[in-house]
Amino acid sequence: MNSDERRQKIIDAAITVLLDKGVAASRMNDFVEASGLSKGGVYHHFDSKEDLLIGVLEYFMQEFIVIIQLEEPPVSSAYQQLEQLLHAHESMMLDLGRYTQLFIDFLSQSPYLPRFQQMIRNHYELFHSQLVEIIQRGIQRQEFLPTTNPEAIAAGLMGVFDGVGIALTITQNKIEFPHYAVESAMAMLRGILNDEFR
Amino acid sequence: MNSDERRQKIIDAAITVLLDKGVAASRMNDFVEASGLSKGGVYHHFDSKEDLLIGVLEYFMQEFIVIIQLEEPPVSSAYQQLEQLLHAHESMMLDLGRYTQLFIDFLSQSPYLPRFQQMIRNHYELFHSQLVEIIQRGIQRQEFLPTTNPEAIAAGLMGVFDGVGIALTITQNKIEFPHYAVESAMAMLRGILNDEFR
Amino acid sequence: MNSDERRQKIIDAAITVLLDKGVAASRMNDFVEASGLSKGGVYHHFDSKEDLLIGVLEYFMQEFIVIIQLEEPPVSSAYQQLEQLLHAHESMMLDLGRYTQLFIDFLSQSPYLPRFQQMIRNHYELFHSQLVEIIQRGIQRQEFLPTTNPEAIAAGLMGVFDGVGIALTITQNKIEFPHYAVESAMAMLRGILNDEFR
Amino acid sequence: MNSDERRQKIIDAAITVLLDKGVAASRMNDFVEASGLSKGGVYHHFDSKEDLLIGVLEYFMQEFIVIIQLEEPPVSSAYQQLEQLLHAHESMMLDLGRYTQLFIDFLSQSPYLPRFQQMIRNHYELFHSQLVEIIQRGIQRQEFLPTTNPEAIAAGLMGVFDGVGIALTITQNKIEFPHYAVESAMAMLRGILNDEFR
DNA sequence: TATGAATGAGTTTTCATTCAT
DNA sequence: AATGAATGAAAACTCATTCAT
Numbered sequence: 001m002n003s004d005e006r007r008q009k010i011i012d013a014a015i016t017v018l019l020d021k022g023v024a025a026s027r028m029n030d031f032v033e034a035s036g037l038s039k040g041g042v043y044h045h046f047d048s049k050e051d052l053l054i055g056v057l058e059y060f061m062q063e064f065i066v067i068i069q070l071e072e073p074p075v076s077s078a079y080q081q082l083e084q085l086l087h088a089h090e091s092m093m094l095d096l097g098r099y100t101q102l103f104i105d106f107l108s109q110s111p112y113l114p115r116f117q118q119m120i121r122n123h124y125e126l127f128h129s130q131l132v133e134i135i136q137r138g139i140q141r142q143e144f145l146p147t148t149n150p151e152a153i154a155a156g157l158m159g160v161f162d163g164v165g166i167a168l169t170i171t172q173n174k175i176e177f178p179h180y181a182v183e184s185a186m187a188m189l190r191g192i193l194n195d196e197f198r
Numbered sequence: 199m200n201s202d203e204r205r206q207k208i209i210d211a212a213i214t215v216l217l218d219k220g221v222a223a224s225r226m227n228d229f230v231e232a233s234g235l236s237k238g239g240v241y242h243h244f245d246s247k248e249d250l251l252i253g254v255l256e257y258f259m260q261e262f263i264v265i266i267q268l269e270e271p272p273v274s275s276a277y278q279q280l281e282q283l284l285h286a287h288e289s290m291m292l293d294l295g296r297y298t299q300l301f302i303d304f305l306s307q308s309p310y311l312p313r314f315q316q317m318i319r320n321h322y323e324l325f326h327s328q329l330v331e332i333i334q335r336g337i338q339r340q341e342f343l344p345t346t347n348p349e350a351i352a353a354g355l356m357g358v359f360d361g362v363g364i365a366l367t368i369t370q371n372k373i374e375f376p377h378y379a380v381e382s383a384m385a386m387l388r389g390i391l392n393d394e395f396r
Numbered sequence: 397m398n399s400d401e402r403r404q405k406i407i408d409a410a411i412t413v414l415l416d417k418g419v420a421a422s423r424m425n426d427f428v429e430a431s432g433l434s435k436g437g438v439y440h441h442f443d444s445k446e447d448l449l450i451g452v453l454e455y456f457m458q459e460f461i462v463i464i465q466l467e468e469p470p471v472s473s474a475y476q477q478l479e480q481l482l483h484a485h486e487s488m489m490l491d492l493g494r495y496t497q498l499f500i501d502f503l504s505q506s507p508y509l510p511r512f513q514q515m516i517r518n519h520y521e522l523f524h525s526q527l528v529e530i531i532q533r534g535i536q537r538q539e540f541l542p543t544t545n546p547e548a549i550a551a552g553l554m555g556v557f558d559g560v561g562i563a564l565t566i567t568q569n570k571i572e573f574p575h576y577a578v579e580s581a582m583a584m585l586r587g588i589l590n591d592e593f594r
Numbered sequence: 595m596n597s598d599e600r601r602q603k604i605i606d607a608a609i610t611v612l613l614d615k616g617v618a619a620s621r622m623n624d625f626v627e628a629s630g631l632s633k634g635g636v637y638h639h640f641d642s643k644e645d646l647l648i649g650v651l652e653y654f655m656q657e658f659i660v661i662i663q664l665e666e667p668p669v670s671s672a673y674q675q676l677e678q679l680l681h682a683h684e685s686m687m688l689d690l691g692r693y694t695q696l697f698i699d700f701l702s703q704s705p706y707l708p709r710f711q712q713m714i715r716n717h718y719e720l721f722h723s724q725l726v727e728i729i730q731r732g733i734q735r736q737e738f739l740p741t742t743n744p745e746a747i748a749a750g751l752m753g754v755f756d757g758v759g760i761a762l763t764i765t766q767n768k769i770e771f772p773h774y775a776v777e778s779a780m781a782m783l784r785g786i787l788n789d790e791f792r
Numbered sequence: 793t794a795t796g797a798a799t800g801a802g803t804t805t806t807c808a809t810t811c812a813t
Numbered sequence: 814a815a816t817g818a819a820t821g822a823a824a825a826c827t828c829a830t831t832c833a834t
Contacts, residue, residue: 003793022310024222028829038795040832045793049829101309107364108306111299112223117368124368149381151374155362156382162364163357169309170322176349183347184354187389188382195396201818226804238807239819247804399814418706420618424808434816436811441814445808497705503760504702507695508619513764520764545777547770551758552778558760559753565705566718572745579743580750584778587785591792597797622825634828635798643825 007045010035011055018056019098023105028052054115057106060099061123064092078138079189079197082131082157086185089161093168093178100165128154135192148192160185205243208233209253216254217296221303226250252313255304258297259321262290276336277387277395280329280355284383287359291366291376298363326352333390346390358383403441406431407451414452415494419501424448450511453502456495457519460488474534475585475593478527478553482581485557489564489574496561524550531588544588556581601639604629605649612650613692617699622646648709651700654693655717658686672732673791676725676751676783680776683755687762687772694759722748729786742786754779 013034017026028049032039046052110116131154138144164181211232226247230240244250308314329352336342362379409430413422424445428435442448506512527550534540560577607628622643626636640646704710725748732738758775
């Protein structure tokens, strides 16, 4: 097993620990045990605990980005493009549903870990600006009402998914919630549709 | 100062610490110093750090509940009632905006602290069921489309606020976001309005 | 309730705590709670925790002494006198069996609490010298073998009771043990009897 | 130094502390200092103070068992076998005399520490049943009176040693006491001897 | 590369005692 | 006499990190 593979093994092991105990309660020892390596072994691959967590976060973001970017190039209709994006997001939630808690955890830690902060902010702003762009195109194409505030709707769409992700960690009604996110996001989109498109 | 007053003083002091450092980075010592009491003094009122955090959370929820319940009795229009609720929620976000990170922190800890979990779950479910009820009334009054899924829209409305709250901790565009939450929530409501009410 | 009565109430309450938790694990708070008074109330009657424990110990010793001294004046036969003493001791064990653990506890603490040490030593030596005297009388009266070492047998008789008391706290066969103590102590006495008295 | 050796070194160091200060007054810090390691170093080998104390107790019992089991296989005479056992016990008391207080301490803690309780109980019952067996053999061989209660005498013999051990911690007459234990235990045995064997 | 014993500053918690009321 | 909030030194334990092997 080469160094990169070993690194990934450690990250995988760390994720199982993080899912089980949460970021705040996970100890370096837990990662070490789960990895099957020794303490020194893990430290050989990651200089510190924060480094390992960054590794996990990077792996997540990259997985997430892959999913989002699997989308085909802009279709003509902004509405349809958004609809596709939302469904892609739903699939991801269903696949990675267990990971929502982890996202929240990282988020919660981020104000005190500048490197987290920056990564998450970049990621958020990238996604937000993509959505803004699509919505603006929809307004130009007169699919959406001219009074639409693209920034607000973009924030709202992202919020629905993040917020429902949170709800997912609170209630036990796990199965329905990803679909609720799409359903209410779709309602939001209908709410900005020009009458002729309804 | 009687015991209840002292308890509240300690909670108040703890909140200033938590807002400054976050849950994960706050030490019992910090709470002690902020309270102006001695270590034993704080422990006299709270059996453990977790106990104090529960106290803070309880205080939050109760403050929050008060705000929600200040709402006047159901007006005839479900749409208008929801609109009022959303605006109340926005005000709260503006007032308590500094507390959002703290909410997220608590949320993040909740899966591993059963007492948190239960409190937050109760709170979530109470709010969710109130929203469902109003939406159902709207459907009966034919304000809302008969195809509307009240559970989904309720989850979506809550999600928008929670999700935008999260965004608030990520980006620096703090001022606009609470309004974005209302704006996109209103779009969602318009998306379920019967045509004759638009 | 006058001061002495209150003092005794506190001691009684302390005993129930000590029996439940043991000396080492009993806290001043436990005594306070059990007493029904406040912290200051207890401290008004006892200057310190050690003082209260001394109070308990004094009460015990005095109870114990009373039992021992209930014995009638020396009968002619040393053997019979010892037999009576042993039976009295057995009754006490049956009555105060639950207290054996407490004795051991105090004993265990005694090397580090000079005042305990002295009280227990005095008590032990008093009892030991009484036994030595009786045994010596038995030797003079030729009831006991002239080779008998009174010091050793006195230590042995006391040891049987203390040792069986210990066993009582270890095993669960609680009922038989006090009788075992008498039975084996009687065997010891028979072992020093002159043949003509057997 | 491997892990087992280090563990034993820590136990040895702890014993010197315990002998000096007693169980109740010994602090983890004392064990740490005596061990020459750091706090974390000791905790690496023992999960808690209780764990370390259990380690000490285990070591004791095992040392003790070794001594008992050094005995040669049953000689024909039950009386002589018991006599040998008592003398072995006496030697142990002389060798380990300093440890008696420690035994009492452990005993004193045992009702509140289930793991202690169980170890001590097992040990007691093992020793007791061995004695019962030998005494029963003596009855069958008509060395001992047929009216002898083996359970009682076994409890008595053990009691003498435990009880005299206690006395040892109370008085200062340290040198004589182990011999007193044998002497009075021998008297007890003579007390159950059949006349023809006296 | 890998091991795992060891470090030690930092953290939570305890608890006998005091003292203003 | 009695209250109980408050003290603060001391206790147990944690855990990211280092380093000799």
